[in-house]
Amino acid sequence: MRLGFDLCETRNHSSEFDFIIDNFGDFDKGEPLFIYGQVATLLDNSFLIMQIINPEGDLCQIQQLVPLPNGAFITDAIPLKGRICGLTGEYEVKLFYGDYSTTANFKVTGKSMSEPDSDTLIKSAKNLLSKSMSIVDKKFDINSTIVSGMNDALSSNDLSVIEKAYVDLWAEFYSDEFLSEITPIFRPAVSSALDSVSQMLTDGEISFDISKSIDKIIFSSVFYYEIGDKTKAIDLLSDVFVDIRNTNPQKTPATKTLTFDELEETLLNLMKKSDTVMSRPVKEEIGFIFARGTAPVHAQEISDLIDLLSKARYLDVVSRKQSDLYRLVKTNWEGVKLSLENKETVEDLIASSERVNHLHQAAILLKELEDVDRFISSNSDENSDLANLLMPDWKDLKSKLEFASSVDDIIESEIQIKQMKQIIDISSRITKAVEISQTSGVNPTLVSDWKSLLEKVKNAESADEIL
Numbered sequence: 001m002r003l004g005f006d007l008c009e010t011r012n013h014s015s016e017f018d019f020i021i022d023n024f025g026d027f028d029k030g031e032p033l034f035i036y037g038q039v040a041t042l043l044d045n046s047f048l049i050m051q052i053i054n055p056e057g058d059l060c061q062i063q064q065l066v067p068l069p070n071g072a073f074i075t076d077a078i079p080l081k082g083r084i085c086g087l088t089g090e091y092e093v094k095l096f097y098g099d100y101s102t103t104a105n106f107k108v109t110g111k112s113m114s115e116p117d118s119d120t121l122i123k124s125a126k127n128l129l130s131k132s133m134s135i136v137d138k139k140f141d142i143n144s145t146i147v148s149g150m151n152d153a154l155s156s157n158d159l160s161v162i163e164k165a166y167v168d169l170w171a172e173f174y175s176d177e178f179l180s181e182i183t184p185i186f187r188p189a190v191s192s193a194l195d196s197v198s199q200m201l202t203d204g205e206i207s208f209d210i211s212k213s214i215d216k217i218i219f220s221s222v223f224y225y226e227i228g229d230k231t232k233a234i235d236l237l238s239d240v241f242v243d244i245r246n247t248n249p250q251k252t253p254a255t256k257t258l259t260f261d262e263l264e265e266t267l268l269n270l271m272k273k274s275d276t277v278m279s280r281p282v283k284e285e286i287g288f289i290f291a292r293g294t295a296p297v298h299a300q301e302i303s304d305l306i307d308l309l310s311k312a313r314y315l316d317v318v319s320r321k322q323s324d325l326y327r328l329v330k331t332n333w334e335g336v337k338l339s340l341e342n343k344e345t346v347e348d349l350i351a352s353s354e355r356v357n358h359l360h361q362a363a364i365l366l367k368e369l370e371d372v373d374r375f376i377s378s379n380s381d382e383n384s385d386l387a388n389l390l391m392p393d394w395k396d397l398k399s400k401l402e403f404a405s406s407v408d409d410i411i412e413s414e415i416q417i418k419q420m421k422q423i424i425d426i427s428s429r430i431t432k433a434v435e436i437s438q439t440s441g442v443n444p445t446l447v448s449d450w451k452s453l454l455e456k457v458k459n460a461e462s463a464d465e466i467l
Helices: 118-140 144-154 159-173 176-181 187-202 208-227 230-246 260-272 280-291 295-318 324-341 346-351 353-367 370-377 381-402 407-411 414-440 444-458
Strands: 002-011 015-020 026-029 032-039 048-053 059-065 072-074 089-097 100-112
Touching: 032 089, 032 187, 032 230, 072 187, 072 230, 118 144, 118 159, 118 176, 118 208, 144 159, 159 208, 176 187, 187 208, 187 230, 208 230, 208 370, 230 295, 280 346, 295 324, 295 346, 295 353, 324 353, 324 381, 324 407, 353 407, 353 414, 370 381, 370 414, 381 407, 381 414
Parallel strands: 002 032, 026 100
Antiparallel strands: 002 015, 032 072, 048 059, 048 089, 089 100
């Protein structure tokens, strides 16, 4: 279920935030909760802190969030169960952003939610796919080849096969008019994610292939939400928000030095996450530091710890990618993560930050190549000339990265990686310039110049010539 927050700006003599919220309904024990909202005005270098207080006044959940450029934010899944978050009664939700805050309430009933079993999920998935086919067919008259593929999926009892068919269907035919088919509670967060990806594509920050790949993860989250696996759906969509924020890391502003209050809130957030790499002794040490009131003395260590844990979260997201390019990063991260989880002091944990930084740097570099891989793998006519030109260099680079023996091997390939990415960007942006020029009806000579430049790219005899 969702709690929704709209953080809107009002103006009198000065700017301030007016939080428009409601008190929300009842939730069953065990039900996964998520909170989605929109910040009307972004504050530089500010985190949004979410807290949930249980009926006995104990902290049930705390999360630190970074809104997307469009102001949207979403929490990780919050399971309403256990001795802290599964109590019957009224809960209070608190949001803090900069100097502003707001609250809302919801109740957890004595009724327990039952998780759907595999047979129920498969049955729901087939019904969902069948319904989606009918909706799309009424609008677009789906051709027989696609219908045949969808029918094959409907005859399967493999949930992943049905999921792929559903995702492929919406990736091919989705438009905003179909948004109403998504459960209203989940719809705003999905819409915001799709809009963010679309805007990045329009701004030239990502390629068409990258936008499609992110869209597919969004549609997967919709698939799981609609069939009743809400926790997986929320986790997937939360990962998408993380992925969007990390798509262009070079555009992310430098993080400011946190205030004492922000350090306190952030550490509480990190200590509450179920997948944190912090061991129990490390959490206890941090708790002792704050209990003694000496946190300001340890501000630098805590800031370093926050940086490490943020990068660890991104590496967790990367580890779920199905790509041979990430093989070394994923393998190394498994070992590093286990090592971090066994550290018993803050000092020892921070001492491992260099290993985390190295893996994070490598993961960011490899992300640069995702659209290159898709571009060259494409069989479309418009890609073939350039793809064939780049193929030898790409095969050499890809092989080098896939069979790298160390993370340093990946980092040392940074120049080659960025050059390969630049070539694809050059082609993509010139193509877009041609389309915009033609659509806008500008001077035909200018359109011709752009087309001529595009032909030079396509007819180049080497990658260096393009650059």
